[in-house]
Amino acid sequence: MAEGGAGPGGESLLFLTDEQLRKGIEAMFFAYRGFTADPDRILDNYAYGRAHHRALHFIHRSPGTTVNNLLGILGVTKQSLNRVLRTLIEDGLVESRVGRKDKRERHLFLTEKGAQLERELSDAQRARMRAAYRAAGPAAVAGFRQVLEAMMDPDLRRQYQTIKDTTS
Amino acid sequence: MAEGGAGPGGESLLFLTDEQLRKGIEAMFFAYRGFTADPDRILDNYAYGRAHHRALHFIHRSPGTTVNNLLGILGVTKQSLNRVLRTLIEDGLVESRVGRKDKRERHLFLTEKGAQLERELSDAQRARMRAAYRAAGPAAVAGFRQVLEAMMDPDLRRQYQTIKDTTS
């Protein structure tokens, strides 16, 4: 895999020094901090954490998703997710409906209140992403997405693409 | 900032839909999971966590750095960092030397044992980064770095560039 380096579109062999790779690693580290900074600030005002944000994001993204689906996407245990979901449901941000076909399943939806918070969080995160995209330009954006996709675990990449295809 | 979009090298105005931005956000989320997966697996064998990895990385990166420097880079409280450093020092992975000029400061160095673990961790992380870079190609890599850099908080970007310049 990638051993000749001269695939379709590849320039030639890529010689990558440890130094170049280290810079990429640190770029990921620092950029991820920026990526989460704005939502984290907002969440502080509501006594919620990053875990709540992730749940809201993916419920917004796939309304009616089941708890089990969400577990697969988030990669946490059901106990961990349940703690977060319970507070969101108690606080009236998320609604849990028993499945019609399979009554064991719970389908998750954002309430109006939940959608509001999700919007506040994602507006902030999109604003930063938009600014970065504009600063870097369209070609850079394409490269950014390619490298990130190649960096995912195959299982996670499948999750990412499934979600991506569902709505694009 | 970036409001016209037609800066040097910019194609023209970038029209970015919420959908495009959401994909970028999810790409960051899933890619970061992959990014940390290999080191996390290794750390499990040693009863260390991601925080230990970060400390080892940046001490390796800047030998002799002070605790205070490290705090600025890692963005955690000194108490939080101290707990991690204490175990690394007790376990003989890190050496802490009292400053000669200012005896309040502690200068941090990896021991041979610490350097060994750091190498094991960064080898794994670099391998994934290398594979992703090769799969995506050189142009994509440049774009990847540009977008990440634009996504950082200005303070963090300065940290990143300081470190970058020190050794490139």
Add this chain to the structure above:
DNA sequence: TTGGAAAGTCAACAAGGCTGACATAAAATC
């Protein structure tokens, strides 16, 4: 020389991961 600032340490608490054990209901299978 004394008072404040800086660096580091200790103690205690909180969020959010984890495992394990168990309960319930519904679906699937034998």
Add this chain to the structure above:
DNA sequence: GATTTTATGTCAGCCTTGTTGACTTTCCAA
């Protein structure tokens, strides 16, 4: 129809890694 599997939820307890508050030692400047 009985049994097993699946989906979900809950309780208890642990770990890592954040946090704040209080404290010591050291340095520096008024």
